[in-house]
Amino acid sequence: MATSMFFEFLLDSLPKLLDGLQVTFLLTIVAILAGFLIGVTLALGRIYGNKIISGICIGFIEVIRGTPLLVQLFIIYFGLASIGLVFSPIQAALFGLSLNSSAYQAEYLRGSIQAIPSGQMVAARTLGMTKIQSIGTIVLPQALRISIPAWSNELIYLFKYTSIAYLIQVRELTAEGQIIASRNFRYVEIYLIIALIYLIFTFIISEIVDRAEKRFHVPGLGVPKRASWLRNT
Amino acid sequence: MPMLDVKNIHKSFETTEVLKGISFSMEKEETKVIIGTSGTGKSTLLRCLNQLDPPDEGEVWLDGEELTNPSIDINRIRQKIGFVFQDFNLFNHLTALRNVSIGLEKVKQLNKEKARERAMDELKRVGLEKQINQYPAQLSGGQKQRVGIARALAMDPDIILFDEPTSALDPELIGDVLDVMKSLYGKVAMLIVTHEMGFARNVADEIIFMEGGVIVEKGPPKQMFQSPTKQRTKEFLGRIATLYGAE
Amino acid sequence: MRGLAVTIELTLLSMLCASTLAIMMAFGRSYGKQPLPFIALIYEKIFRGIPLIVIFILVYFGLAQIGILIDAFSAAIIGLALHSTAYQIQIYRSAINSIPEGQVIAAQSLGMSKLQAIRYILLPQMLRLSIPGWSNEFTIILKDTSIAIAIGVVELMRQGRYVIVREPSVALYILLVVALIYFIFVFTINRGLSYLEKRYHISGLEITKAR
Numbered sequence: 001m002a003t004s005m006f007f008e009f010l011l012d013s014l015p016k017l018l019d020g021l022q023v024t025f026l027l028t029i030v031a032i033l034a035g036f037l038i039g040v041t042l043a044l045g046r047i048y049g050n051k052i053i054s055g056i057c058i059g060f061i062e063v064i065r066g067t068p069l070l071v072q073l074f075i076i077y078f079g080l081a082s083i084g085l086v087f088s089p090i091q092a093a094l095f096g097l098s099l100n101s102s103a104y105q106a107e108y109l110r111g112s113i114q115a116i117p118s119g120q121m122v123a124a125r126t127l128g129m130t131k132i133q134s135i136g137t138i139v140l141p142q143a144l145r146i147s148i149p150a151w152s153n154e155l156i157y158l159f160k161y162t163s164i165a166y167l168i169q170v171r172e173l174t175a176e177g178q179i180i181a182s183r184n185f186r187y188v189e190i191y192l193i194i195a196l197i198y199l200i201f202t203f204i205i206s207e208i209v210d211r212a213e214k215r216f217h218v219p220g221l222g223v224p225k226r227a228s229w230l231r232n233t
Numbered sequence: 234m235p236m237l238d239v240k241n242i243h244k245s246f247e248t249t250e251v252l253k254g255i256s257f258s259m260e261k262e263e264t265k266v267i268i269g270t271s272g273t274g275k276s277t278l279l280r281c282l283n284q285l286d287p288p289d290e291g292e293v294w295l296d297g298e299e300l301t302n303p304s305i306d307i308n309r310i311r312q313k314i315g316f317v318f319q320d321f322n323l324f325n326h327l328t329a330l331r332n333v334s335i336g337l338e339k340v341k342q343l344n345k346e347k348a349r350e351r352a353m354d355e356l357k358r359v360g361l362e363k364q365i366n367q368y369p370a371q372l373s374g375g376q377k378q379r380v381g382i383a384r385a386l387a388m389d390p391d392i393i394l395f396d397e398p399t400s401a402l403d404p405e406l407i408g409d410v411l412d413v414m415k416s417l418y419g420k421v422a423m424l425i426v427t428h429e430m431g432f433a434r435n436v437a438d439e440i441i442f443m444e445g446g447v448i449v450e451k452g453p454p455k456q457m458f459q460s461p462t463k464q465r466t467k468e469f470l471g472r473i474a475t476l477y478g479a480e
Numbered sequence: 481m482r483g484l485a486v487t488i489e490l491t492l493l494s495m496l497c498a499s500t501l502a503i504m505m506a507f508g509r510s511y512g513k514q515p516l517p518f519i520a521l522i523y524e525k526i527f528r529g530i531p532l533i534v535i536f537i538l539v540y541f542g543l544a545q546i547g548i549l550i551d552a553f554s555a556a557i558i559g560l561a562l563h564s565t566a567y568q569i570q571i572y573r574s575a576i577n578s579i580p581e582g583q584v585i586a587a588q589s590l591g592m593s594k595l596q597a598i599r600y601i602l603l604p605q606m607l608r609l610s611i612p613g614w615s616n617e618f619t620i621i622l623k624d625t626s627i628a629i630a631i632g633v634v635e636l637m638r639q640g641r642y643v644i645v646r647e648p649s650v651a652l653y654i655l656l657v658v659a660l661i662y663f664i665f666v667f668t669i670n671r672g673l674s675y676l677e678k679r680y681h682i683s684g685l686e687i688t689k690a691r
């Protein structure tokens with residue numbers, strides 16, 4: 001009896017939840033990719049840039065990492081609106097999540113770049129490569145491979161933290177749950193389902209990334225025993 | 234009645250039988266050396282004696298108490314059996330002095346001051362009075378091992394088991410450790426696994442040659458080196474002499 | 481500035497709960513008998529897979545549903561602690577695992593019991609080794625307290641919102657001040673703990689440093 005009611009309830013709410021899940025995925029994918037592009041730029045700027053560029057990159061990274069994501073989203077959504085820059089919730093979330101992720105990704109990448117022996121850069125330069133060529137063809141490809149484990153953590157982390165966008169009215173998974181629950185007050189059931197959805201997908205994502213990691217593995221190019229225990233900070 | 238009596242010890246890991254019936258005994262303050270090829274079960278035997286790896290079969294008796302009896306308080310017994318490790322196993326967060334005194338404080342329940350004094354004496358005895366406040370990472374291998382010996386000595390053991398105490402050391406540091414061990418001769422019983430044949434020859438009361446999980450032959454050094462009765466013993470000693478350049 | 485006090489209380493209390501729980505689970509995972517390691521593992525997988533905000537909601541409403549009524553503040557502490565524990569287990573575990581097993585054996589050969597070996601040999605080393613990961617987690621919890629706004633805890637963030645609602649035109653400035661406060665705290669914690677790390681550093685006792 002109770003179970004059949006639960007299934008009915010599940011079937012009722014599932015379409016809405018799947019709508020929300022789509023938004024969650026959209027936020028995750030855009031943020032990880034945009035965050036990656038900005039992150040690479042920041043990391044390179046921080047390491048190879050002149051004093052001013054490097055300083056700006058460090059400042060940006062530290063400010064983002066030193067403040068909560070929620071505050072950043074609020075600043076973009078409510079704060080900028082107050083000076084006339086109005087974003088829709090989803091725009092604000094995409095923007096905020098991307099910037100946030102970029103700072104963390106920049107730090108992983110910096111760690112990886114610095115793990116590559118400096119002799120490689122020297123060797124590339126003695127072959128006649130320019131600095132930019134050496135970075136692009138020797139340093140970055142290795143650094144990116146080394147970053148994969150950290151990057152996979154970041155992906156899962158982002159997937160989970162998109163839920164915060166709910167607090168600026170983005171209708172992603174968590175928000176849909178809230179909408180359903182506020183109608184029937186079955187918070188526990190609906191959020192157990194949501195928890196399960198998150199669990200399943202974090203599991204799937206980490207499986208996929210694990211496979212990818214093995215696939216791109218280069219013998220001897222060890223992942224420095226970094227940060228399996230360090231959370232994204 | 235011998236101080237230590239080992240009767241028919243058997244020990245297997247999964248399917249392989251590593252010790253196939255080992256028996257021997259030791260008197261108070263006697264020194265015996267175990268030799269044998271790698272993988273013969275020498276370390277396993279030592280660990281069976283203080284029950285770090287309880288044997289599957291057989292008995293170990295110390296001072297009239299059966300250590301293999303499961304109802305015995307093994308932590309009380311282990312105080313009487315010192316152990317010196319090949320790779321030292323010093324406590325990295327403690328100074329040399331604290332490495333030696335922690336057992337006195339926490340196991341023997343000595344007060345801090347007493348434990349400290351005693352630890353100091355033991356470190357002096359092994360020639361490390363200058364290093365008492367250094368951490369393991371700041372000591373040389375030979376110094377580390379001497380702290381290891383002091384740590385064992387401080388507990389007033391009846392017997393100390395040494396598992397290749399000098400194998401991890403640079404050749405020029407081995408002498409210091411062997412000297413300390415020599416100085417203990419006749420003061421405490423020692424059962425020593427080592428490849429230092431010169432040491433074995435000069436210090437041991439008896440040499441035990443192990444192979445394939447059994448004792449092939451045992452006897453006083455003179456007899457073992459000059460007229461071993463078993464062909465295997467002869468071969469092994471011949472080989473080790475060329476390997477380690479012993480006399 | 482009530483909000484600020486609440487944020488600090490939330491951070492400290494949940495950090496305390498999470499550290500205690502995680503240290504026990506880490507030892508359970510490394511040195512415990514089955515099913516302890518298995519339980520710790522499952523715990524970790526589950527609580528690393530669910531967003532904090534969902535955990536908050538489940539704790540807040542879930543406990544209410546089974547008749548345990550708690551205020552949002554307590555629910556936030558429980559949620560933060562449950563979540564952080566799952567991450568902290570790894571910190572302590574890698575610290576424990578980087579301590580050679582030989583030291584435990586050496587302790588036992590001195591006559592220490594397993595518990596004594598853990599207490600006097602493993603724990604002190606583990607705590608020192610964990611400082612970097614721990615300080616990291618500290619700042620994360622501090623930042624994560626902002627999410628407690630979702631279940632209505634009046635912490636720093638919500639306080640900021642109140643002001644915004646009353647005075648929408650200054651939203652940006654208020655939020656920047658809030659951000660600044662967080663930043664100063666995160667900065668201070670990092671500095672303070674890296675001082676602690678140096679202070680209690682013992683040469684030769686370190687995890688191969690990640691960064």
Ligand SMILES: Nc1ncnc2c1ncn2[C@@H]1O[C@H](COP(=O)(O)OP(=O)(O)OP(=O)(O)O)[C@@H](O)[C@H]1O
Pocket residue numbers: 246247251270271272273274275276277278
């Ligand atoms: N914990 C264990 N689990 C499984 N096998 C083990 C274990 N400990 C030892 N062995 C096996 O038992 C055999 C004897 O090992 P042991 O360490 O006692 O030899 P050893 O004589 O001390 O050799 P060495 O001179 O190399 O130290 C080896 O083949 C080893 O692989």
Ligand SMILES: [Mg+2]
Pocket residue numbers: 275276277396397
């Ligand atoms: Mg051995």
